Amino acid sequence: MKLVYFAWLRERLGINEEVVELPKDVETVANLFDWLKARDAVFADVFEHEAIIQVAINQKHERDRGASISTANEIALFPPMTGG
Amino acid sequence: MIKPYIKTQTEDFDIEAEIKRLTANNKNIGAVVTFSGLCRDEEGALSALELEHYPGMAEAEITRIAEQAIERFGLDGISAIHRYGKIAPGENIVLVVAASRHRQAAFDGANFLMDFLKTRAPFWKKEHDIKGKEGNWVDAKDADDDALSKWDA
Numbered sequence: 228m229k230l231v232y233f234a235w236l237r238e239r240l241g242i243n244e245e246v247v248e249l250p251k252d253v254e255t256v257a258n259l260f261d262w263l264k265a266r267d268a269v270f271a272d273v274f275e276h277e278a279i280i281q282v283a284i285n286q287k288h289e290r291d292r293g294a295s296i297s298t299a300n301e302i303a304l305f306p307p308m309t310g311g
Numbered sequence: 312m313i314k315p316y317i318k319t320q321t322e323d324f325d326i327e328a329e330i331k332r333l334t335a336n337n338k339n340i341g342a343v344v345t346f347s348g349l350c351r352d353e354e355g356a357l358s359a360l361e362l363e364h365y366p367g368m369a370e371a372e373i374t375r376i377a378e379q380a381i382e383r384f385g386l387d388g389i390s391a392i393h394r395y396g397k398i399a400p401g402e403n404i405v406l407v408v409a410a411s412r413h414r415q416a417a418f419d420g421a422n423f424l425m426d427f428l429k430t431r432a433p434f435w436k437k438e439h440d441i442k443g444k445e446g447n448w449v450d451a452k453d454a455d456d457d458a459l460s461k462w463d464a
Contacts, residue, residue, distance in 0.1 A: 234363055234435035235448045286368035288431065303365060303433070307451030310362070310369075310393060310434025311348055311405055311425060 228296075233305035236280065239273045249296075256282050257292040259302065281305055315377035316390040319369050324392045324406050333388035333410040340387050342414040344421040346407045352400035358441045360449075362395040362404065365433035369393065376427040380409070383423070384416040391424060393434060423462055429455045 231244040253262045260280075264271040274280065282289045283303040284296060296302060316332060326345055334340050350360045377389045388410040398404055405428070409420035436449040 231365070233365060233433065234437070283365070283368055283433070286365070286371060288372075303368070305365070305433060306435065306448065308430060308433055309436045309449040309451050310364070310432050311429040 228299055229301045231301060231303045233303065235306055236273060236304055240269060254297060255293050255295060256284075256289060256302075259296055260292070279307060281307060313381050313386060313388060315374055315381065316388075317370050317374045317377060318392045319364055319366070319395055320392065321394060321396040323394070323403055326406060326408075329390055329392065329406060329408050333390060333408055337387055337410075339412060340410045341412050342417040343408060343410045344414070344417040345409075346405075346421045346425055347403055348405040348425075350398045350400050350402050350404055353438075356440060357400060357438055358443060359397050359399050359439040360404070361397050361437040361439060361445075362393075363435045363437070364393070364395045368433050372432045373424075373428055376424055376431060379427075380420040380423050384409075384411065384420045386411050386416055386420045389420055389424065391428065393428075393432070395434070397439070426455075426458045426462065430459065 228249060229244060229246050232240055232242060237243055249262065253259055260274060260277055264274050284294065284299045285301055326347065330343055330345065334343060373391050373393065377391060380386060380389055386409055390408040392406045394404055407421045407424050409417040411417040411420065438446040438449060440446050
């Protein structure tokens with residue numbers, strides 16, 4: 228599965244994207260957040276205020292932290308959008 | 312079925328040409344509204360904004376919003392062009408053109424698209440100050456979220 232990061236999330240994590248092999252029990256967005264935080268201290272720090280982090284699964288917004296990620300090819304994590 | 316014209320690009324756009332793109336083949340259009348968003352210098356403090364976007368999703372989200380606008384307001388055409396990369400004060404960032412038989416639909420369509428684009432289309436702005444130093448990422452505004460409530464049907 229590919230994870231992509233944008234804006235200050237990307238800068239603070241120091242990576243644009245990565246391919247990860249998730250354990251079987253990482254089934255939801257919330258599980259993914261916990262897994263990332265446990266994996267790496269930088270992620271734990273950046274995800275401290277995780278409520279503001281927004282998620283897109285296969286390039287569609289997903290606001291439900293309980294949403295399944297089982298069919299996801301690409302998950303994007305980013306701060307609130309400021310275009311226009 | 313009216314299809315929206317949606318683009319993301321680094322280069323500037325030509326407003327007159329974009330109006331013609333919508334009106335050239337439809338002589339039943341009586342109203343065209345354009346909105347352009349420009350880069351401000353924040354009273355001399357900024358040298359540029361840097362726009363980051365999520366390629367693919369950015370175009371898909373704006374297209375989805377534009378299709379809703381066509382359906383909801385009965386538009387005869389709608390276009391949106393959003394630039395990315397480094398943009399200097401005074402330069403264009405975004406263009407929306409909405410066309411319809413009568414003016415109200417065109418005003419509403421352009422307004423609706425911009426309101427949803429602000430909070431749903433994956434773009435982020437970073438400030439560069441006048442000394443050329445990279446600065447802060449722009450914070451999202453509650454006012455932009457609040458603006459959506461007027462479209463609750």
